[in-house]
Amino acid sequence: MSEQSPASSPDRHPDPLAGDGPADPEHDSTAAYALDRSYVAGLTGRVVSTTGETHAVSSPIGGAPLAYVPQSSTQDVAEAFVRARRAQVSWAATSLDERAAALLRLHDLLLDRQDELIDLVVWESGKARKDAYLEVAHLALTARYYARTAHEHLDTRRVGGMFPLLTRAEVSRVPKGVVGIISPWNYPLTMALCDGLPALLAGNAVVAKPDAQTMLTALLAARLLDQAGFPAELWQVVAGPGPEVGGAVVAGADYVCFTGSTATGRLIARQCADRLIGCSLELGGKNPMLVLRDADVQRAAEGAVRGVFSNAGQLCVSTERLFVADQVYDRFVDAFVSRTQALTLGASLDWSVDMGSLISQAQLDAVTAHVDDAVAKGARVLAGGKARPDLGPFVFEPTILEGVSADMECFARETFGPVVSLYRFHGEDEAVARANDGSYGLNASIWTRDGARGRALARRIRCGTVNVNEAYGATFGSLGAPMGGMRESGVGRRQGAEGIHRYTEAQSVATQRLVPIAPMLGMSEETNAKVLTASLRLLNKLGRA
Known part of the structure; x- marks a missing residue:
């Protein structure tokens, strides 16, 4: 067992935000839990839930019980969006440098807490430890990449105006608002966060629904966001059955990011189309x-x-x-x-x-x-x-x-x-x-x-x-x-410019100076058309785009 394992005694891995009681007092038993229960309680408290219902999670490693995770109702999902929208307004007003700095702090936290993260990933997924480490590494790479390229992707940029000197045009990147992220169980750490980090950097809030089998890893990831300096209400976590809770996430989001099966991706695409919102879908493959x-x-x-x-x-x-x-x-x-x-x-x-x-x-x-x-x-x-x-x-x-x-x-x-x-x-x-x-x-x-x-x-x-x-x-x-993916493997992209621009609206602002794009005082429409035609020919000869 690693030195920082959460599966150890209560004081072996102190978490200042962990609760003192068992993960779920109503389900207390003589079962030998794989994880310290006060540690688990500190994680599951991050779920937006008022139902009083829980879902039992066990480990593929010997079937050891891990936790009872609180379940969210559709009303809880609606409340999560209310909180996220409230937080998003002030977050979007923060400077890009401040948002990037939080990502860099997260980068260091991921590397500092890697043993704890790896242990939890292995307990929940059963994967080999070396595969769990790659999740930490990929997530750290993602945080650093977007922090270091924030201005490249998000700064307002000048573009060519209609007429040189007379028309100034620029394009800004405006956040979508609240992004809904539905993530799978197979890479419970990196998939829980990697799509959400560029969304946060772009000025959005997130409502996340991780897979029921790997909720604890996703909740620990959310706790690390808090500790990196992101506002706590900016990243909301809900839990529950996909058709009910996942559907409510799609219904409330301004953009949806889903990773999972092609069959479910089709359903989400239809729901998003009905609401005229965008989505990115990473689906199956052979x-x-x-x-x-x-x-x-x-x-x-x-x-x-x-x-x-x-x-x-x-x-x-x-x-x-x-x-x-x-x-x-x-x-x-x-x-x-x-x-x-x-x-x-x-x-x-x-x-x-x-x-x-x-x-x-x-x-x-x-x-x-x-x-x-x-x-x-x-x-x-x-x-x-x-x-x-x-x-x-x-x-x-x-x-x-x-x-x-x-x-x-x-x-x-x-x-x-x-x-x-x-x-x-x-x-x-x-x-x-x-x-x-x-x-x-x-x-x-x-x-x-x-x-x-x-x-x-x-x-x-x-x-x-x-x-x-x-x-x-x-x-x-x-x-x-x-x-x-292409074809039935999905639409949209993660990583690179595409991975962050999907969470923004391109807003064009143009300022016209001195001469209007219309007939000047006393000029006929016919004369204006001739002047405009001559201008277009001249700009073409000058090699203007």
């Missing part, structure tokens, strides 16, 4: 990896292991389809299977685990069903293929399938688990066509010794991000590069 004939086979095999099995495959950008050139197929498969079989599995807070647990019985059932269906229809298992209850209630072996065909569930449907299908290809045109097959378009990777060739091939693949000689980290970790 992500391809292409290993070209000139690839470094060992490096590609190592990259495939990370691309397929990071977070036990519960990653929106993880690889589920692996296309390998004939010339290197056998050598690649040998290396990939060998590396996969060498992975250490488990449900533990220890750094030694390479691949952790799935999050729930439902996720385990879904992965098992895909593998069993493929095997029953003739697919061959080259590695893995079964659950490992001896290691944890929801642990499933990293699995490599060969001979997967279109009649199998895992061929085109997202598995969202540690399962990949291997395919040979004969030519690169074929590989690109097969990579583009289907309705998704989130992430892809290409492995080749020729970077320029890989980048040229990438432009032919219909995915929002394409990595060359890396599975997903190169694009996801480059905060200036936008990240999102």
